[in-house]
Amino acid sequence: MKNVIPSGARDLLLLAGLLLAPAALAAGSAEKGKAAYVQHGCWQCHGFMGQGGITGPKLAPNPLPLEALSAFVRNTRGAMPPYQNAILSDADLADIHAYLQSLPKAPDAKSIPLLNP
Amino acid sequence: MTRKDQGARADRRKFLTGVVAAGAASAASAMTPPAARAAEPAPRVPSALRPTMQIAAAETGTPAVSASRIGGVPGSDFMVDVIKTLDIKYLPANCASSYRAIHESLINYGGNKMPEFLTCMHEESAVAMAHGYFKIAGKPLMTLCHGTVGLQHATMGVYNAWCDRVPVIVVGGNDLDAAHRPPGVPTFHSAQDINALVRDFTKWDDTPVSLQHFAQSFVRAYKIAMTPPYGPVMISLDAGLQQEPVKDHGEKPAIPRYVPTAPPQGDSGAVKEAARLLAGAQNPLIVADRAARTPNGVKLLVQLAELLQARVIDQGGRMNFPRTHYLSAPPTAVSGADVILGLELSDFWATVNSYTDNGANGGIGTNGTRIKNGTRLISISSVELNTKANYQDFQRFQVIDVPMAGDAEATLPALIEELKRAGPSKAALEKRAEAAKKAYAEGKERTRQAAALAWGASPVSTARLCMEVYAAVKDLDWSLVASEGNVSNWPNRLWPMEKYHHWLGRSGGYGVGYGAPASVGAALANRDLGRFSVSIQSDGDLMYAPGVLWTAAKHKIPLLAVMHNNRGYHQEVMHVQRLSNFRDRVANLGGDMGPVGTSIMNPDIEYHKLAESMGWWAKGPIKDPAQLGPALKEAVKVVQAGQPALLNVWTQPR
Numbered sequence: 093m094k095n096v097i098p099s100g101a102r103d104l105l106l107l108a109g110l111l112l113a114p115a116a117l118a119a120g121s122a123e124k125g126k127a128a129y130v131q132h133g134c135w136q137c138h139g140f141m142g143q144g145g146i147t148g149p150k151l152a153p154n155p156l157p158l159e160a161l162s163a164f165v166r167n168t169r170g171a172m173p174p175y176q177n178a179i180l181s182d183a184d185l186a187d188i189h190a191y192l193q194s195l196p197k198a199p200d201a202k203s204i205p206l207l208n209p
Numbered sequence: 210m211t212r213k214d215q216g217a218r219a220d221r222r223k224f225l226t227g228v229v230a231a232g233a234a235s236a237a238s239a240m241t242p243p244a245a246r247a248a249e250p251a252p253r254v255p256s257a258l259r260p261t262m263q264i265a266a267a268e269t270g271t272p273a274v275s276a277s278r279i280g281g282v283p284g285s286d287f288m289v290d291v292i293k294t295l296d297i298k299y300l301p302a303n304c305a306s307s308y309r310a311i312h313e314s315l316i317n318y319g320g321n322k323m324p325e326f327l328t329c330m331h332e333e334s335a336v337a338m339a340h341g342y343f344k345i346a347g348k349p350l351m352t353l354c355h356g357t358v359g360l361q362h363a364t365m366g367v368y369n370a371w372c373d374r375v376p377v378i379v380v381g382g383n384d385l386d387a388a389h390r391p392p393g394v395p396t397f398h399s400a401q402d403i404n405a406l407v408r409d410f411t412k413w414d415d416t417p418v419s420l421q422h423f424a425q426s427f428v429r430a431y432k433i434a435m436t437p438p439y440g441p442v443m444i445s446l447d448a449g450l451q452q453e454p455v456k457d458h459g460e461k462p463a464i465p466r467y468v469p470t471a472p473p474q475g476d477s478g479a480v481k482e483a484a485r486l487l488a489g490a491q492n493p494l495i496v497a498d499r500a501a502r503t504p505n506g507v508k509l510l511v512q513l514a515e516l517l518q519a520r521v522i523d524q525g526g527r528m529n530f531p532r533t534h535y536l537s538a539p540p541t542a543v544s545g546a547d548v549i550l551g552l553e554l555s556d557f558w559a560t561v562n563s564y565t566d567n568g569a570n571g572g573i574g575t576n577g578t579r580i581k582n583g584t585r586l587i588s589i590s591s592v593e594l595n596t597k598a599n600y601q602d603f604q605r606f607q608v609i610d611v612p613m614a615g616d617a618e619a620t621l622p623a624l625i626e627e628l629k630r631a632g633p634s635k636a637a638l639e640k641r642a643e644a645a646k647k648a649y650a651e652g653k654e655r656t657r658q659a660a661a662l663a664w665g666a667s668p669v670s671t672a673r674l675c676m677e678v679y680a681a682v683k684d685l686d687w688s689l690v691a692s693e694g695n696v697s698n699w700p701n702r703l704w705p706m707e708k709y710h711h712w713l714g715r716s717g718g719y720g721v722g723y724g725a726p727a728s729v730g731a732a733l734a735n736r737d738l739g740r741f742s743v744s745i746q747s748d749g750d751l752m753y754a755p756g757v758l759w760t761a762a763k764h765k766i767p768l769l770a771v772m773h774n775n776r777g778y779h780q781e782v783m784h785v786q787r788l789s790n791f792r793d794r795v796a797n798l799g800g801d802m803g804p805v806g807t808s809i810m811n812p813d814i815e816y817h818k819l820a821e822s823m824g825w826w827a828k829g830p831i832k833d834p835a836q837l838g839p840a841l842k843e844a845v846k847v848v849q850a851g852q853p854a855l856l857n858v859w860t861q862p863r
Binding site for chain 2: 131136139141144170174176206209
């Protein structure tokens with residue numbers, strides 16, 4: 093089959109992306125990040141609360157560290173389209189990360205009667 | 210077409226000519242200048258059109274043959290006799306002059322029963338209603354439409370039915386006789402070969418030229434549609450043939466008896482080979498898409514899975530396998546299998562391979578394999594018997610080790626018998642069962658935890674939406690009549706679906722606009738069986754032909770429609786964002802949330818008001834998840850009382 097990338101190779105690509113990540117990114121503003129999260133379309137696949145779904149994994153609570161998130165966002169060759177600096181600045185990305193960090197922990201499914209019918 | 214009885218044709222044409230002449234006289238009168246009209250004597254009140262010579266003669270003379278103007282039994286009455294032999298219960302349709310004769314026969318001569326005419330506001334809705342109805346009732350409906358403009362509206366519904374392997378009998382009115390048909394609009398509405406429009410995605414079509422031909426064509430069409438693989442069929446119905454009298458040339462048209470054709474089974478040698486591979490596998494896996502055509506298909510699949518202790522991925526084209534069974538598995542289970550049995554898969558390639566739309570390789574994306582080297586593949590699929598060239602619903606080519614062209618449900622008994630003779634060892638079965646139970650329990654727990662995320666969010670999370678709905682209907686004999694995958698597939702992941710009518714599958718061709726009309730059609734079938742119908746209704750889908758809401762209210766079809774209103778064509782929202790990113794451009798949102806051309810907002814559509822205006826009980830917009838449960842309780846009571854109800858819920862995107 094043409095153009096096959098084994099899953100191991102994809103992991104290597106992600107690792108390479110991590111190595112390419114900026115050494116240190118400034119912490120952002122959760123309030124600005126909430127707006128940037130919508131403006132840049134993150135909500136489209138991950139939901140307004142970063143909960144994820146069939147179109148994208150959960151981002152929050154407990155998001156990836158900013159450096160790892162940045163490496164992934166800039167270099168992904170997977171299902172998620174990359175966001176280069178030209179369309180998402182480091183400052184906006186840091187704000188988005190701050191927003192994701194600010195989201196509260198989800199309730200335990202066991203405590204929700206509708207999820208335990 | 211040649212019409213043998215020139216006398217009968219002349220009568221019909223003379224009548225039409227009279228009508229046209231009268232109309233022309235009326236129009237001429239209306240166009241008389243005001244000054245000239247002033248000089249004329251004041252018209253008598255009430256005024257009436259002056260009869261033409263022909264009409265006057267017909268009204269004052271002695272009828273030569275019969276009191277009926279057409280001079281005998283209408284041909285369309287005989288057509289109704291044919292249709293009635295097949296026990297077709299309903300006929301959803303949008304009215305049209307090219308089938309006026311059979312329309313009249315159906316409601317007057319046929320008493321509007323078997324079939325009962327259901328007034329539809331769009332031909333696509335009519336076909337999709339028949340589509341949804343079949344998936345509950347297991348019986349096809351027929352629809353009538355203009356052969357040109359109506360059929361053009363209907364085509365999307367026909368394509369969905371084709372891809373979803375559902376029988377629908379489409380009959381299009383058409384006036385073939387170019388020399389005698391009425392001029393103007395009826396001629397715009399005529400064509401040489403209306404069936405050409407849908408020939409690429411119907412199983413069979415015909416253009417009967419005599420009543421005897423019609424009888425054979427209609428029964429043949431029904432028979433072909435109902436032989437697996439099921440599919441839509443098309444009949445072009447000449448207006449002249451409908452309107453002219455039954456001609457008695459000493460031979461009365463006969464109605465052929467319908468005898469169902471037995472479904473095709475997989476070759477016995479191939480079945481043995483499949484059984485040998487499955488019995489010898491370390492980790493056999495079953496994948497089913499449209500495997501179960503009936504409730505018995507579910508029982509057979511459970512029997513097969515338990516015989517092998519093989520996990521089952523239900524791709525959801527139909528309700529194939531109970532979600533509560535520990536052998537129920539997620540799509541990722543393909544990675545560990547050494548033998549995979551695919552049952553009526555619409556896309557075997559994508560079952561065992563992955564495609565990533567990442568813009569790589571010059572924009573065409575990346576392919577990958579999802580299975581181990583050496584995994585053996587077995588397929589049982591009736592669709593191999595009915596592949597056409599133009600539309601690409603046959604998907605990418607996948608090499609299969611044991612391919613069988615046969616109906617899966619019909620082949621399963623033979624496969625089960627083979628495995629009973631030489632199945633896996635007891636020790637192997639016990640080991641697999643233990644592993645499957647563990648994986649099932651872990652998977653369920655992960656799914657529940659994922660559903661808890663954003664549980665209190667506003668707009669309402671799709672998991673919350675689905676579980677609130679389930680809580681409202683769980684004590685009823687419920688049937689989820691429509692829901693696409695755009696609510697992150699939560700119903701399939703969390704609802705304890707066990708019965709065949711719990712899940713009906715999707716549209717087939719992914720033509721948006723299926724959900725609303727198909728759910729009304731399925732709810733119609735469920736109404737007759739005393740079941741409760743619920744749909745998760747997408748916003749964009751509803752707006753293709755919202756007139757079907759009126760049809761549901763008009764014909765008292767109870768349905769609870771809970772809207773997944775994410776205010777956009779969300780698949781396209783993501784597609785345009787993706788392409789913007791690949792090209793390093795900021796997506797132009799144009800003041801909305803999604804890229805220009807993909808949002809349904811500013812203004813927001815008030816779906817509850819739309820539904821209310823067409824006779825539904827409705828409430829909304831509901832944005833706070835805490836308000837959803839109480840609203841659902843109200844809505845369920847309304848539906849139980851026989852009325853359709855809609856809740857407009859603002860939701861998370863997926």
